[in-house]
Amino acid sequence: MVGTSMHRILKGGSTALLAVGLSATPAGAQGASTAAAKPAAAQPSKALGSISAPITMEVFSDFQCPSCRELYQNTLRAVIANYVLPGKVYLVHRDMPLAMHPYAREAARYANAAAHVGKFEQVVDVLYATQAAWSASGKIEEAVAAALTPKEMQRVRKLVKSGKVDAAIDKDVSIGQMFQVRSTPTVIITHKGQTTPLPPGGVNYSLLKQYLDHLLRQ
Amino acid sequence: MSPVKFSSGRAVLLLTRCALGGVFLYAAWTKLSQPWALFAMSINAYQLLPEWSVTLLARTLPWAELALGALLIAGWALRMAATIASILLAGFFAVMLRSFLAGNTGIDCGCFGVGEALSGQTLLRDAALGMLSFGLTLAAFRENKNRADAPAAQPAAFAAGEAGETAK
Numbered sequence A: 001m002v003g004t005s006m007h008r009i010l011k012g013g014s015t016a017l018l019a020v021g022l023s024a025t026p027a028g029a030q031g032a033s034t035a036a037a038k039p040a041a042a043q044p045s046k047a048l049g050s051i052s053a054p055i056t057m058e059v060f061s062d063f064q065c066p067s068c069r070e071l072y073q074n075t076l077r078a079v080i081a082n083y084v085l086p087g088k089v090y091l092v093h094r095d096m097p098l099a100m101h102p103y104a105r106e107a108a109r110y111a112n113a114a115a116h117v118g119k120f121e122q123v124v125d126v127l128y129a130t131q132a133a134w135s136a137s138g139k140i141e142e143a144v145a146a147a148l149t150p151k152e153m154q155r156v157r158k159l160v161k162s163g164k165v166d167a168a169i170d171k172d173v174s175i176g177q178m179f180q181v182r183s184t185p186t187v188i189i190t191h192k193g194q195t196t197p198l199p200p201g202g203v204n205y206s207l208l209k210q211y212l213d214h215l216l217r218q
Numbered sequence B: 001m002s003p004v005k006f007s008s009g010r011a012v013l014l015l016t017r018c019a020l021g022g023v024f025l026y027a028a029w030t031k032l033s034q035p036w037a038l039f040a041m042s043i044n045a046y047q048l049l050p051e052w053s054v055t056l057l058a059r060t061l062p063w064a065e066l067a068l069g070a071l072l073i074a075g076w077a078l079r080m081a082a083t084i085a086s087i088l089l090a091g092f093f094a095v096m097l098r099s100f101l102a103g104n105t106g107i108d109c110g111c112f113g114v115g116e117a118l119s120g121q122t123l124l125r126d127a128a129l130g131m132l133s134f135g136l137t138l139a140a141f142r143e144n145k146n147r148a149d150a151p152a153a154q155p156a157a158f159a160a161g162e163a164g165e166t167a168k
Helices: A066-084 A105-118 A120-129 A131-137 A140-145 A149-164 A166-178 A205-217 B007-032 B036-044 B051-072 B079-102 B120-167
Strands: A055-061 A090-095 A186-191 A194-197
Touching: A055 A066, A055 A205, A066 A090, A066 A120, A066 A205, A090 A105, A090 A166, A105 A120, A105 A140, A105 A149, A120 A131, A120 A140, A140 A149, A149 B036, A149 B079, A166 A205, A166 B051, A186 A205, A205 B036, A205 B051, B007 B051, B007 B079, B007 B120, B036 B051, B051 B079
Parallel strands: A055 A090
Antiparallel strands: A055 A186, A186 A194
């Protein structure tokens, strides 16, 4: 697991932080809790749960990253069932396609387009479930089609081709830069105006549960 | 009671004790001021321990660091405290180096709470602290040996003095 557990942000073949020193977090304090920070407005169709939930959880992911799949399948699904649906957590998906993954942006385009037809969650589910296959073949459309009706697929295809969904992806990427996200998946928790990025690579359901329960007790 | 000699060696020892103790107190404070689950996630990122021991370590290590820091600054049980600090820092260094060499640099160092990435800089800092602690351990043992030797030397000197007088 060590060495493959996370995907660092690569730029020109070398590890690099995308951007530093933007206003929402103090410079050089990637992981420090930041008081009075507010999560940037999410595209509602890319978020799950009640916006008035006491905790907001932003997850920066790359659909082609294996540890993002692992986090989604082993941790986020349980979070959705136990915290999002009961109204305790507002879960926001943020796209962070990495340059090292050739199909990550295209997959993000399909997921964002699916959000426009109200099928974001289903498409995310299928993208992660079939990640190994489309990562090898590049046939993302085939994978996505399994989760949509032909009519929905037609709309999604049109949106992807129009390039309209790229703005939403770029917005997420710039939010990630603001938080100095250095790898995927990165989870950022906002509770009572306090923003805390969780230690990269160390999040699992049982520890996350302990943390969320601690915040909810406050 | 004879006055305690304040040599430059003692001053260096005191400064080293306070510096190292301060680092341990700060490390403990940064962890204890956050929910333990956050530190547990930092430990878990190293992918070395089963979950039960991650939890145990996250709950106990900050308190151990607090106690070590206090002992080092106070100078109580110095040999034991300095030895434990050296072993601890060597352990941290080994774990960090292993992850660093495996290319797992996206994770948190976990040294001073959440948010500091594992890097060459954090490794160098840990190595420097380890050497400082090792030096302190050696000095603490040496000072103890000197103290132990001193009472034995005194009666011998008295005896020599008496013998000298008798010879006159």
